[in-house]
Amino acid sequence: MESSDEASSSSVTVNNADESSPWRHRGRERSSSADVIARVQRCPRRPIRSGSDSQEAGPSLRDDVCQTNSPSVKVKCWSASSNGVASCTEGSKVDCCGGGASDLPLDESTCSAPQCINPVTPPSDSDSDTQEGDDDAFNTVGELSPPPPRHRNTYESGRRQSAPGQLVQDHGGSESELQSRRPGLAEYFSRKQRSVPQSAPGWKLFGKVPPKQSPTKQAQIIQQEFEARQMAACSSPTHHAAGQQSKRKVEFEPLSTTALILEDRPPNLPAKSAEEAQRHRQQYEQMVAAAKRRELKEAQRRRQQKEQRLRQEELLSNTSLVWNLHILPHWDLMRSSRRAQDLWWGGLPPSVRGRVWSLAVGNELNITAGAAPAGLERITRDVSRTLPSLLVFHKGGPYHDLLQSILGAYTCYRPDVGYVQGMSSMAAMLILNMDEVEVFISFSNLINRPCQLAFYRVDHQLMLRYFGAYQVFFQETLPRLFLHFQFSGVTPDLYLMDWILSLYMKPLPLDVACRVWDVFFRDGEEFLFRAALGILRLYQDLLLHMDLVSIAQFLSRLPDEELLSDRLFACISATPMLSGNRKWTQVLSSCRDSERTS
Amino acid sequence: MAYAYLFKYIIIGDTGVGKSCLLLQFTDKRFQPVHDLTIGVEFGARMITIDGKQIKLQIWDTAGQESFRSITRSYYRGAAGALLVYDITRRDTFNHLTTWLEDARQHSNSNMVIMLIGNKSDLESRREVKKEEGEAFAREHGLIFMETSAKTASNVEEAFINTAKEIYEKIQEGVFDINNEANGIKIGPQHPTTNSTLSGSQGGQHAGGGCC
Numbered sequence: 088m089e090s091s092d093e094a095s096s097s098s099v100t101v102n103n104a105d106e107s108s109p110w111r112h113r114g115r116e117r118s119s120s121a122d123v124i125a126r127v128q129r130c131p132r133r134p135i136r137s138g139s140d141s142q143e144a145g146p147s148l149r150d151d152v153c154q155t156n157s158p159s160v161k162v163k164c165w166s167a168s169s170n171g172v173a174s175c176t177e178g179s180k181v182d183c184c185g186g187g188a189s190d191l192p193l194d195e196s197t198c199s200a201p202q203c204i205n206p207v208t209p210p211s212d213s214d215s216d217t218q219e220g221d222d223d224a225f226n227t228v229g230e231l232s233p234p235p236p237r238h239r240n241t242y243e244s245g246r247r248q249s250a251p252g253q254l255v256q257d258h259g260g261s262e263s264e265l266q267s268r269r270p271g272l273a274e275y276f277s278r279k280q281r282s283v284p285q286s287a288p289g290w291k292l293f294g295k296v297p298p299k300q301s302p303t304k305q306a307q308i309i310q311q312e313f314e315a316r317q318m319a320a321c322s323s324p325t326h327h328a329a330g331q332q333s334k335r336k337v338e339f340e341p342l343s344t345t346a347l348i349l350e351d352r353p354p355n356l357p358a359k360s361a362e363e364a365q366r367h368r369q370q371y372e373q374m375v376a377a378a379k380r381r382e383l384k385e386a387q388r389r390r391q392q393k394e395q396r397l398r399q400e401e402l403l404s405n406t407s408l409v410w411n412l413h414i415l416p417h418w419d420l421m422r423s424s425r426r427a428q429d430l431w432w433g434g435l436p437p438s439v440r441g442r443v444w445s446l447a448v449g450n451e452l453n454i455t456a457g458a459a460p461a462g463l464e465r466i467t468r469d470v471s472r473t474l475p476s477l478l479v480f481h482k483g484g485p486y487h488d489l490l491q492s493i494l495g496a497y498t499c500y501r502p503d504v505g506y507v508q509g510m511s512s513m514a515a516m517l518i519l520n521m522d523e524v525e526v527f528i529s530f531s532n533l534i535n536r537p538c539q540l541a542f543y544r545v546d547h548q549l550m551l552r553y554f555g556a557y558q559v560f561f562q563e564t565l566p567r568l569f570l571h572f573q574f575s576g577v578t579p580d581l582y583l584m585d586w587i588l589s590l591y592m593k594p595l596p597l598d599v600a601c602r603v604w605d606v607f608f609r610d611g612e613e614f615l616f617r618a619a620l621g622i623l624r625l626y627q628d629l630l631l632h633m634d635l636v637s638i639a640q641f642l643s644r645l646p647d648e649e650l651l652s653d654r655l656f657a658c659i660s661a662t663p664m665l666s667g668n669r670k671w672t673q674v675l676s677s678c679r680d681s682e683r684t685s
Numbered sequence: 686m687a688y689a690y691l692f693k694y695i696i697i698g699d700t701g702v703g704k705s706c707l708l709l710q711f712t713d714k715r716f717q718p719v720h721d722l723t724i725g726v727e728f729g730a731r732m733i734t735i736d737g738k739q740i741k742l743q744i745w746d747t748a749g750q751e752s753f754r755s756i757t758r759s760y761y762r763g764a765a766g767a768l769l770v771y772d773i774t775r776r777d778t779f780n781h782l783t784t785w786l787e788d789a790r791q792h793s794n795s796n797m798v799i800m801l802i803g804n805k806s807d808l809e810s811r812r813e814v815k816k817e818e819g820e821a822f823a824r825e826h827g828l829i830f831m832e833t834s835a836k837t838a839s840n841v842e843e844a845f846i847n848t849a850k851e852i853y854e855k856i857q858e859g860v861f862d863i864n865n866e867a868n869g870i871k872i873g874p875q876h877p878t879t880n881s882t883l884s885g886s887q888g889g890q891h892a893g894g895g896c897c
Contacts, residue, residue, distance in 0.1 A: 465750070468701050475719040507752045508700065509724045545752050580756065584725040593724065636743055639728040 407436035415439065418446050466494045466506050473511040474592070477519075480511075486518050493518070493527055500531060507543045509588030510534070516592055516604065538612035542587050552682065553587075554579040556675040557616045563666045564620055568627050575635045582642040587615055594622070596647045599655060613664055613671040621659030688873040689738040690863070692852055693745065693763055694845070695793075697785055698770035699778040700749030703804040706835035707770065708746045711845050716836050723748045726760055733846055735853050741873070742845060754788065761792035765861070765869030766800065766848040771819075773803045773832065774811040779818065786826060794868055796860055798851045800829045802844055807834040 352358055359367070409430060414421040421427050435443050470491045473480040480486050493514045498506045513533065517526040534543055541549035557579055562569045572578075585593050591603045607614045622645065623630065630638055645651075664671045696704045705720045705727065712729040729744040745764070747757040761767070767789055771778040782801070789799060803819040816832055823830030829847060833840040852870070855861050861868050 465700065469722055472719055472722050475721070481719065505752070508722045508748060508750045511722070543752075545755055547755050580759075581726060584756065588724050593721065636728045636730040639726075643727055 403436050406430055406433075407438045410436065410439040410443070415442060415446070422446075463495050463498065466491055466498065466511070469506075469508060469511050470494065473515045474597075477515075477597075480515055486515070489518055489523060489526075490514055493523075493530060496527060497531060497534075501534075504534060504540070504543055507545070507588070509585075510543065512589045512592040516590070516600070520601075536612065538587070538615065542584065548682070550580070550584070552675065552678045553616070554583060555678040556671065557583065557619065559666050559674050559678075560616065560620060560664060560671070561623070564662050565623055565627060568623055568630060571631050572638070575633075575638060577635055577638050581639050583616075583619060585643060586619055590615070591618065594643060594645045596645075596651065599652045602652055602656065616671065617662055617664050618655075618659055620662045621655055624658040624662055625655055687739060688732060688741040690853075690856070690873060691741045691743055691871040692765045692849055693743050693869040694766045694768060694848070695745045695747060695760055695764040696768045696770060697747055697757065697789060698749055698768075698802075699772070699775075699781050699785075702749065702770045702772040702775070702778050703835045704749060704768075704770050705746055707768070707802070707804060707833065707841055707844070708744055710835045710838050710841045712744070714838070716838070718836075725753065725756060731845075733849055735846070735850055738853075739873070740849055740853070742849060744845075758788060758792045761789060761797075763867055763869045764793055764797055765852050766798045767793065768800050768802055768844065768848065769828070770802045770804050771814070772805050773814045773816075773819075774805050774808050776813040779803075779814045779822075782822060796855060796868065798829070798848055798855070799826075800831065800844055800848045800851075801826075803830070803832040804835060806832040806839060807837045 409426075414424075414427045414430070431443075470480055470487055471482045471484075473490060475481065478484060480490050490511065494506055494511060497504075497510070497514075510530075514526065514530050517529055517533075521529060533539060538553060540546075541553065558569075561572075561579075582594075590607070591600045595603065603614075603618050607618075610617075622642070626641070626645070630641070633641060648654075666674055669677070696708060698704055700722075705723050706716060708727075708729045709720070710716055712731045723746060725748055727746045729742075729746060731742050731744075733740050733742060745760050747753070747760055769782065769785055769789065771782055773779075786799070789797070801819060801823045803814060803816065819832065820830050822828075829851060831840050831844045831847070833844050835841060852861070856863055856870065861870055863870050863872055
């Protein structure tokens with residue numbers, strides 16, 4: 088019961104959001120024709136309304152509504168032109184056939200047209216065979232307790248506006264349309280939710296999350312829930328009305344529009360002629376009949392769909408069984424067999440698809456599971472040791488997997504270089520500043536620069552050339568420290584290798600390292616060596632009093648001091664890369680030349 | 686800082702076996718579960734006392750990755766002791782010992798004392814290499830052997846000190862020529878028996894790298 092209730096609920100959103108949830112139940116539970124009546128009656132601008140029509144609806148309810156209907160609503164309804172019938176019919180077509188409600192104008196008068204049809208849909212969603220008994224139940228309950236006459240005019244427009252919106256949603260109409268109608272109603276919904284908290288479980292969606300906030304998502308959720316309930320409704324009998332249901336019926340209250348049709352025209356308007364009244368009644372009955380036909384057709388269609396789906400599923404499970412038991416175990420023999428070929432042609436069951444694809448593609452390259460990720464284990468170990476203080480690259484951290492996949496991808500992309508410790512911090516720095524694809528592109532290109540390539544390949548000779556050129560500038564700019572380093576046995580490899588390989592991320596605090604990177608990308612590799620000399624200049628006085636171990640320890644992790652960045656860059660700018668008149672590149676190439684001669 | 690001798694140590698072994706953690710535990714008496722990668726080489730130093738004599742240990746902690754092997758080779762020169770470390774929870778690190786040993790023998794002086802260390806002994810449940818296997822390997826290759834845990838500090842002190850004792854004994858036996866710095870031993874400025882002219886501020890050896 089519950090499920091079927093909810094199944095219908097999704098199509099009549101607004102009514103349930105306000106006082107009319109019982110109405111909704113009634114709509115679903117009653118026979119289709121009764122629903123249609125109610126629906127048609129709710130259309131405020133229908134000119135076909137007359138007292139005699141009301142016989143088809145529950146009499147007591149009808150009376151009740153008649154009494155409480157407010158004049159202002161009547162006037163409004165009756166102000167609609169005579170083409171109201173046409174527009175109403177059109178609206179019903181649109182709704183029932185699942186067409187987009189986007190055709191419908193947003194102004195109140197036309198919005199009411201689809202709304203009047205709106206209730207048609209719920210019963211059509213559930214099985215029609217469950218509705219006969221409920222009809223009686225409904226009537227009884229309705230007689231037992233007439234509903235309180237509330238929410239007549241005040242919320243009329245809100246209801247009208249939102250009902251089509253909900254319809255659109257249920258029938259797969261455009262969501263943007265839906266959204267455009269919703270704003271402004273959120274507050275209304277939540278207000279109503281509070282006043283009638285128990286009325287309909289299906290609507291808590293609206294009460295909790297105002298449509299304004301996440302309309303799209305909500306629409307999906309509703310759609311899913313709707314479908315789920317629909318399924319449940321199909322399988323379980325809906326007419327097992329529990330106490331809950333009857334409680335709802337007690338709360339039943341017809342909408343103002345329901346009553347309008349039961350009345351004569353207001354006294355200030357000319358009364359309908361008998362002919363006109365008759366004509367309206369006929370039109371109305373035609374609509375009822377048409378709606379009922381559509382419902383039956385729709386129900387039939389759904390049943391067929393369901394059967395077809397079940398057949399397909401069964402077929403699929405049989406097919407995958409054949410694949411798993413007969414074809415896959417003897418792939419080489421069976422792949423060309425008629426049976427396999429035929430099954431293959433009909434499409435692979437998802438459960439075996441990957442396996443078949445992989446077998447069909449084959450492995451001419453003889454790639455083994457162990458061969459592909461060479462060194463990946465080491466990467467995994469190192470990734471969690473990268474910039475540990477940031478707490479983003481550790482196992483389970485937000486960037487752990489990304490860093491790992493970047494390094495793994497690079498290892499596969501450049502097996503000639505492979506993964507070298509130090510790369511992880513470089514990639515980490517890029518990850519902190521770029522998106523995934525950019526990281527990989529920049530990372531790969533960065534390592535491809537001559538200086539980086541020399542160090543990451545640990546090309547001893549090339550590294551010595553860089554160290555040699557660096558020493559030339561070192562001696563020229565900081566001669567005292569140069570001598571002290573020579574005397575203490577502090578060779579450039581003891582600190583520069585670390586600095587270059589980590590691109591200063593190891594010795595410097597992250598913000599200062601970032602600034603070094605900034606200028607490195609401006610000036611190129613020369614700046615890396617200039618920055619080194621800047622660091623030595625900054626700490627020259629300290630370093631002059633240290634021994635090998637202290638110097639090496641100090642330089643591997645420089646103190647994180649205030650204004651380090653500014654002070655360091657002042658020292659760097661005081662260190663022009665000039666040896667005599669020679670620039671960095673000239674010194675470097677002369678080092679290369681001397682290698683050749685020696 | 687007054688010391689009788691300065692011994693140069695080098696720590697070698699696969700990446701991730703806990704070389705830097707052993708050093709940190711020995712020099713700072715603390716354990717850092719997530720240690721920065723060692724690129725190239727890092728340093729540590731600590732004073733110990735053997736036979737009433739102050740001995741300064743200057744420890745070179747090398748990068749374990751294969752790529753850096755060509756660089757670390759140059760750091761063997763002038764080392765008096767080596768700690769060859771493997772991880773008892775990772776058999777591959779034990780399997781690589783032979784290549785490490787070959788490297789060490791080839792690039793160091795023949796008298797270098799090598800201590801084989803099976804680290805992470807606290808992770809008994811994940812052990813992949815039996816203690817007996819380590820002992821057997823050490824016996825076969827003439828090494829001293831210990832299992833340590835940088836995390837719990839178990840045997841860490843002993844590993845460094847026992848190596849120093851071995852070196853010291855060799856000095857006493859006259860195996861090491863203490864006046865030859867290539868042996869990784871330097872006589873301190875206030876050595877009681879020798880009038881050394883070596884300056885105390887002088888660090889280790891002029892090892893590796895250098896100008897072109």
